[in-house]
Amino acid sequence: MWPGLPLCLALCLSATSALAVTAPAPPRTEAGQPAQTPDATDTFHDAAAMLPKDSVTHHNGTFGGQKMTYTATAGTLTLRDDAGKPTARMFYTAYTRDGADPARRPVVYFFNGGPGAGTAYLHLGAAGPVTLDFPTGNPADGANAQIRPNPESWLSAADLVFLDAPGTGWSVPTDPKQADKQFYGVKQDAKAFAKAIQLWANANKRLMSPRYLAGESYGGLRAIEVANALAEDQHILLNGMIMISPALDMTLLDTENNILAEAFVLPSLEAANLALQHKLTPENTAQHLDTAYRYATGPYLSTLAGTPPAGDDAEDFYEAVANHTGIEQDIITKQRGMPRPEAHDIRSRDGRLYSLYDATLSIADPFPEGVDNGESPDPMLDGFGHAYGSAFEQYATTELRYRTDLSYNLLNDAISQTWDYRDANTPIVRPIPTLRRLLALNPTLRVFIANGAYDLVCPYASSRWVAEHIPVGRSRIGLHVYPGGHMLYTRTDSLAALARDVRTFLAP
Secondary structure (H helix, E strand, O other), X not given: OOOXXXXXXXXXXXXXXXXXXXXXXXXXXXXXXXXXXXXXXXXXOHHHHHOOOOEEEEEEEEEOOEEEEEEEEEEEEEEEXXXXXXXXXXXXXXXXXXXXXXOOOOEEEEEOOOOOEOOHHHHXXXXXXXXXXXXXXXXXXXXXXXXXXXXXXXXXXXXXXXXOOOOOEOOEEOOHHHHHHHHOEHHHHHHHHHHHHHHHHHHOOOOOOOEEEEEEOHHHXXXXXXXXXXXXXXXXXXXXXXXXOOOOOHXXXXXXXXXXXXXXXXXXXXXXXXXXXXXXXXXXXXXXXXXXXXXXXXXXXXXXXXXXXXXXXXXXXXXXXXXXXXXXXXXXXXXXXXXXXXXXXHHEEOOEEEOOOOOXXXXXXXXXXXXXXXXXXXXXXXXXXXHHHHHHHHHHHHOOOOOOOOOOEOEOHHXXXXXXXXXXXXXXXXXXXXXXXXXXXXXOOEEEEEEEOOOOOOOHHHHHHHHHOOOOOHHHEEEEEEOOOOOHHHOHHHHHHHHHHHHHHHOO
């Protein structure tokens, strides 16, 4: 998930740490598969001591039209420093199809974003064997959401491993005072995930299986960095990456300081405006999205980059922007043709407050008289999105038989506020050059990008622009835009379409 641009763009001081000691030979579970349990010599304290032993359970289901039996393992992987001292217990849930050939069966490793978000969103939202279902006709009603089987689970095409970043979910750093330096930054985070993936794959003899990463929101940037860390630190090359509503470059989302980022928001505002008027159909959506993109990156962007229009030219420009977005012209004029998506004036209309994460989703505005932008809640982030935390706790306890008194940390705001976005040579990491190198060095690597048409946080236009400017491997990047917002999978039709396209992507 993505807790908001101003928060996520805050920079802080941090340092890197190494994670290089492999785990001891693991014991065997009742199913005969290796289990990742802590070394018997490890002694954990405080929160880290509250995590139980790994739990292995057996299930059956029908996914993508396939009936199957599968094994679920909920447990922890122990990360260590150069001296072999544990630095974190990293929670994971793995689903493996019984009887499948491990040499041919792909493995998808999942993480969310934030930074600071647990993987329950992708787990219960898109890919896992169960999903959190919201009431028909009231998608913002998290209080009455229910867990049900997910016939669109990606388990039909691959084994699934969901990983919570240290400090999120049930992943616990052993020394909270050192966690900032050890884990809460772009580079240290990537090293931690790369090591966790190596630990699981090695213990389960899956190092040579087809390997994929799947990340949501900041998880897009994280996927690039983890892919690089896997290659450089663990000598593991990927077959592909799946990015859902990805943040591919932080500067391309900074609407306050980058007119290109401002232009990328406009097509999503236009798509939402058309959807609210019931003018989008499966037949015309692609054309409308393309037209909106070309206007935003063409006439609109050139106007922003040039001398600000005045007089009749300004009036014509503001009228055109208002027509494209459906926002009142006086508000567009007040913001000089650059509607800030987080502004209360933009999000509040006719007594309804619209979400940054899905510009077609609204609730009754608690402040219709107006309020500072920072005081205006988001219907998804501050509302129904919270339901994923308690739902996952319920599911883990009852179905996975994994019980702990620790609360599942769905969204750790403290991590977002202190995250270190720096690279070695720049004040903020620029992952696109890394993606370009990965595509050039690994001719097998393919990238699947999924965006919601109405997402204002990570708009589809930013993904398209990045992909269009990749010089090598552009043909291996697939762009997919679905009806919906940041969490496009909360819509039944989009969930099914996403699963169908992912199955095709993962097919040998």
